[in-house]
Every structure is written in structure tokens, then in C-alpha cells.
Amino acid sequence: DAKTTQPNSMESNEEEPVHLPCNHSTISGTDYIHWYRQLPSQGPEYVIHGLTSNVNNRMASLAIAEDRKSSTLILHRATLRDAAVYYCILSHTTSGTYKYIFGTGTRLKVLA
Amino acid sequence: DTGVSQDPRHKITKRGQNVTFRCDPISEHNRLYWYRQTLGQGPEFLTYFQNEAQLEKSRLLSDRFSAERPKGSFSTLEIQRTEQGDSAMYLCASSLQGKLAAYNEQFFGPGTRLTVL
Numbered sequence: 001d002a003k004t005t006q007p008n009s010m011e012s013n014e015e016e017p018v019h020l021p022c023n024h025s026t027i028s029g030t031d032y033i034h035w036y037r038q039l040p041s042q043g044p045e046y047v048i049h050g051l052t053s054n055v056n057n058r059m060a061s062l063a064i065a066e067d068r069k070s071s072t073l074i075l076h077r078a079t080l081r082d083a084a085v086y087y088c089i090l091s092h093t094t095s096g097t098y099k100y101i102f103g104t105g106t107r108l109k110v111l112a
Numbered sequence: 113d114t115g116v117s118q119d120p121r122h123k124i125t126k127r128g129q130n131v132t133f134r135c136d137p138i139s140e141h142n143r144l145y146w147y148r149q150t151l152g153q154g155p156e157f158l159t160y161f162q163n164e165a166q167l168e169k170s171r172l173l174s175d176r177f178s179a180e181r182p183k184g185s186f187s188t189l190e191i192q193r194t195e196q197g198d199s200a201m202y203l204c205a206s207s208l209q210g211k212l213a214a215y216n217e218q219f220f221g222p223g224t225r226l227t228v229l
Contacts, residue, residue: 042223100147
């Protein structure tokens with residue numbers, strides 16, 4: 001299974017941009033890159049996903065390296081509500097199913 | 113609230129007892145997933161349904177675990193003869209298969225926290 005590597009924790013000041021890195025050197029050509037986050041005492045929630053091109057949505061931006069071996073989730077202005085564990089996931093295809101292989105994620109702390 | 117509900121939210125049981133959890137997915141979603149999450153770790157995939165068919169099971173799902181999704185709606189996860197190592201958060205997620213199958217955003221429920229004494 002293709003795996004991802006993320007820093008265990010990061011800190012950011014409120015209202016500053018945050019760049020959360022992820023390495024996925026064994027990614028295959030058809031694997032999508034997904035980011036989910038998990039707030040305390042909740043299930044994970046979708047943030048963004050992409051394949052090859054950079055992606056933007058109302059929550060964040062996803063920058064994907066040209067060789068696809070790494071990606072970066074960008075929160076443009078961190079708020080206290082963004083404090084969570086952020087997971088970088090490769091969607092793993094097995095016989096047409098798409099199970100997620102989560103790593104340990106990055107715990108983001110946002111300082112007021 | 114993602115629209116995926118799980119019941120109960122918390123369960124405390126004694127070792128050796130059987131427990132059953134329920135997941136109600138978003139109504140039009142045809143895919144349903146179960147994950148297990150232990151403290152400090154990311155969720156681990158357990159099993160997956162496409163409608164009522166259970167299509168994949170992880171090696172983590174021992175023969176004490178069984179999952180069903182009758183009529184392709186809600187799902188149950190049963191653990192027989194619980195062990196202390198079964199203590200974890202059990203998460204359910206659902207998704208809708210799209211034209212591009214990899215666009216398979218999963219909506220997670222709040223989880224059921226199991227404590228085995």
C-alpha cells in the first residue's frame with residue numbers, strides 16, 4: 001500500500017498562512033491525494049483532494065509537486081477552529097474500491 | 113453534522129461480552145466503510161460495502177468481528193467475545209460512487225467509542 005509521511009505536529013499563529021507538507025514517494029499514477037482533518041472528538045472531515053494539478057476550494061489549497069511525490073496543504077489564514085489533526089491520504093484502489101490508508105497525521109496547533 | 117449517524121456514541125463492556133454498533137449513512141450513499149481508530153493513531157480500514165455486498169475486509173477484522181448492511185441501508189458491526197485490545201473508536205463513513213470513481217469523498221460519522229474492561 002502506498003504510504004504517506006507527515007510531520008507529527010506543527011504550530012501556527014492565528015491569521016497566518018500554514019503549509020502542511022506530505023511525502024508520498026511510492027504514489028502510483030492513479031492514486032488521488034486527499035486531505036482530511038479531524039477535530040477533537042469528531043470523525044474526520046474532507047478538506048480537499050487532487051490528482052496532478054494544484055487545487056483550490058473555500059477551505060484550502062493543495063499544491064502537488066510535479067513528480068507527485070509530495071504535496072502541501074495550504075491554509076491561507078489559520079483560525080483557532082483550524083486546530084486539528086490533518087491527514088494526507090492516498091486513495092488506494094483494490095478491485096474498484098477506494099479505501100483510505102491513513103497515517104498518523106499532523107497535529108496543528110493554532111496560537112491566538 | 114455530516115449526516116452520518118452512529119449509535120451508541122459510547123459503549124463500556126466487560127471482556128468476553130458481545131457488542132453491536134449501528135451506522136446510518138447518508139440516505140443516497142451506496143458505499144459504506146468501517147474504520148477503527150486507537151489513541152494517537154489515524155483510522156484503520158476494517159471493511160467496506162457497496163450497497164448490501166461486503167466487498168473487502170481487512171486482515172484486522174478477525175473472525176470475532178462481523179459486519180452487515182441489510183438492504184443496503186444502515187450497517188451493523190458486531191464484536192463477539194470482546195477483548196481489551198478491541199478498545200477503540202469505531203468510525204463509519206459513507207460515500208456516493210461518482211462518474212470518476214476516485215472522487216469518492218467519504219463522510220464520517222462521529223464514531224462509537226468502545227471501552228472493554
